[in-house]
Amino acid sequence: MKTTGNTILITGGTSGIGHGLARRFHAAxxxxxxxxxxxxxxxxxxxxxxxxxxxxxxxxxxxxxxxVRRTVTSRYPDLNVLINMAGIMQPENLQESSFLATSEATITTNLLGPLRMLSAFIPFLVAQQDAVIMNVSSGLAFVPLPMTPTYNATKAAIHSFTESLRVQLSGTSVQVLELIPPAVQTTLLGQQDDDNAMPLAEYLTEVMHILDTQPEATQICVERVRMLRFAEVDGNYDRMLMMLSGH
Ligand SMILES: NC(=O)c1ccc[n+]([C@@H]2O[C@H](COP(=O)([O-])OP(=O)(O)OC[C@H]3O[C@@H](n4cnc5c(N)ncnc54)[C@H](OP(=O)(O)O)[C@@H]3O)[C@@H](O)[C@H]2O)c1
Structure with a gap:
């Protein structure tokens, strides 16, 4: 995607990666x-x-x-980028039936949320000359963190859905991107001070660099996520799953 001259709506823009990306795009x-x-x-x-x-x-x-669709499309008729960043991540103990409430809330926010946003905005975006939809999955779409089963499942679903969306919109002006973050220091799961997670500023700089230098890229993978993203292809799936299981 081009990184300047867009009008961008970013869900989940109040904190973490969404807030950071909003400020980087604003500055650009x-x-x-x-x-x-x-x-x-x-x-x-x-x-x-x-x-x-x-x-x-x-x-x-x-x-x-x-x-929001009514307000934003009337206030900003040039809106051409939708970033579906909003998401939640909560642990679930599958031996306790109460996990279902967390599971339903996670599906509603992480999966139905982006789908409802897409249903509301695709007709508007395909009418623009040059548009972008960026969906946000996770490295955990490719190897699950067993502590957060539904979260991983929603991100795997977002990955799959985004692949189909790209094909269905291929004859339109809309470029479909998937942002695939590694663990990044945000409050999503309380990992803001976790040394194993990537510092937010570093992550944002690498993402903007990829967008700047690879305008045709469809999956935005920083170096740190490649181990997860390509675990199966590289023959590392079992090892990565053991690691994410705490073994
Ligand atoms: N940080 C990571 O390690 C990591 C790794 C892979 C993928 N991701 C993905 O990156 C995205 C951003 O996560 P983050 O790490 O930046 O976490 P974060 O700081 O907790 O940000 C989450 C954002 O989602 C918004 N949100 C949550 N529920 C919402 C709802 N029902 N309606 C509207 N907005 C809602 C929050 O805003 P409000 O509370 O103001 O609504 C907040 O702005 C998520 O999709 C996450 O799954 C993060």
Whole structure:
């Protein structure tokens, strides 16, 4: 994708990777609209970054998505990039029936959320001259972290869905990207100070570099995620699964 001159709506823009990417795209000369549920964070981001706009959004709520589509497409008729970043990650103990509540919430946010966003925005984006959809999966789509089964499953589903979406939109102006992060230091699962996770700024710099230098790339893989992304191809799947199982 081109990294300047876009109008970008980014869900999950209030913290972590989404917030960081929003600021990088803003600095690179794009109009950025951040979306999330926490109004106080949206207000802070707008106050701290002259030109970034915000919109309140709960991707688990179809009415909220419909309202955001109406607001954003009328306020920004040039909107040409949708980044489906919003996500949650919670541990589940599958021996306790209570895991189902976590499982349902995770599917609603991580899988139904992006699908509902796509249903709302694809008709608008295909009418643009040059558009991008970026879905966000994870290295854990390719080797699961057994502590978070539904999270991994939603990310594997996002990967598969994105592959089909790219084929179905191949005759349109919409480029379909998949961002595949490794463990990055954010509050997603409390790994903001974890030395095994990649520092956020480093991750963002490498992502922007890939976008800048490989405009045709469809899967955005930084070096640190390649072990997971290509584990099966490289014959490392069992070893990686053992490692993620804490063995
Ligand atoms: N960090 C990692 O290690 C890692 C690795 C692989 C993939 N990822 C993926 O990267 C994405 C960003 O994660 P992160 O690490 O930056 O975590 P984060 O800091 O916790 O950010 C998650 C974002 O999602 C938003 N969100 C959650 N539920 C939402 C909802 N129902 N409606 C709208 N927004 C919602 C949150 O905003 P509000 O709370 O304000 O709504 C927040 O902005 C996620 O999809 C995650 O799965 C992260």
């Amino acid at each position: 000369g794009n109009k950025v609209i951040v979306a999330g549920r926490r109004q106080e964070l949206l207000d802070e981001i707008v106050a701290a970054n002259d030109g970034i706009d915000s919109v309140l959004l709960d991707v688990a709520d179809p009415e909220s998505i419909a309202a």
